[in-house]
Amino acid sequence: MDDADRAQILIDKRLERSLNEVLSHPHEAPLDDEGGNRICVECELIIPVKRLEAVPHAVRCVRCQEVIEGQR
Ligand SMILES: [Zn+2]
Numbered sequence: 001m002d003d004a005d006r007a008q009i010l011i012d013k014r015l016e017r018s019l020n021e022v023l024s025h026p027h028e029a030p031l032d033d034e035g036g037n038r039i040c041v042e043c044e045l046i047i048p049v050k051r052l053e054a055v056p057h058a059v060r061c062v063r064c065q066e067v068i069e070g071q072r
Contacts, residue, residue, distance in 0.1 A: 030059045031044070031059065038052055038058070040060045040064050041060055042060050042064035042067075043064055045061055047061050
């Protein structure tokens with residue numbers, strides 16, 4: 001195994017990890033209120049329908065999502 005192989009494995013691992021982060025959030029099931037509205041798991045405000053049309057699996061409002069992404 002040479003350096004190129006090792007580098008490729010590192011890249012694959014990193015890619016796999018970020019893919020998993022995006023695809024599977026078992027602890028982040030979408031929340032709905034009694035009225036059937038999707039609510040943000042962070043601030044519990046209703047997520048606008050427009051956002052859900054754009055991101056159907058969204059569990060956070062835009063503001064909380066930006067905060068979370070800003071932390072990375
Ligand atoms: Zn929120």
